[in-house]
Amino acid sequence: MTHPRSTEAEVVIDEGRLTVEDLAGGWAVAAGPSAGAPWLLTADDIVILVSASDALLQYPAVRVEAWDRAPAADEGWTNTGEAVLRLSGGTVGILPFGGGEVAGEPLVVGPPGRYAVRAHRTGGEQVDALLRDDPEAVPHGVERFLLQFWPVAG
Template identity: 30%
Template sequence: MANLIRRHETPVEVDFGAWALQDWDDTQVPVMFPGDFEPGPFLSTREGRLDFTSAGHTHTAALTVEIWDAEPAVPAGRWDATAEANVYCSSGKLRAWSMAGPTPGTIELSDGPGTWSVRVVSAGRRQVAELAAHGVPEGVEQYTAQFWPEP
């Protein structure tokens, strides 16, 4: 049975329909976001980072990060998109990036390097696409990212 270790909620700035979670130690990321970003899949992986294609052009999304000791159950709810991936994190910490650069704050995975499995689910995508066409909505598109150490 998986145990929740930590939960972190933070706003994420989305611009040009994209954002990323990237290793806090930039020196360990060969191509920093937004380099090599290609719109398309909901979640794409690059070395040291996870790239997300949002449904809205410019807005603030709500991100919940959960750190687990083993693979958890999929979060309850109705999700518009879901994806899984693995990411190596040399620093044990991530930070969110917009096209303009890093956002304040740190997401702590562990106290050292490791490879993590992640499941990301998202809701509010259709609504944010409609609202972002006429303004800059906040918290409409929601993401939950569940991380657990790869065995």
């Protein structure tokens, strides 16, 4: 697949985090950090992305893509991590961590089943630099996340 299905939105950071959740379920306390990527916490139906910034109020840009198979490695990101999880509904939404409105359009990743997810993060340092210059600033789209799902066996 050359062009994956995708959705993107800016979403408010809450508790230093945001989530991409299967809209059919998902519990945050079940989520554990991925090997080598403690900022990527996953459990079935939920992906929690931790900001690299200390900002208490900012709106990162999040893009979620659904692939048929593992996409090629995407360079140019500060951090990358991978995990495997089960989606019980198959449709995900980008959400503020503490709950709220789905940002952007929900994305149909695929049928219920097991998926690999690769997460990318960048821009946290730029957020902190911006806030050092202007502590009252509310950065929009400076920190960025990319989440890529594809189905795996099992």
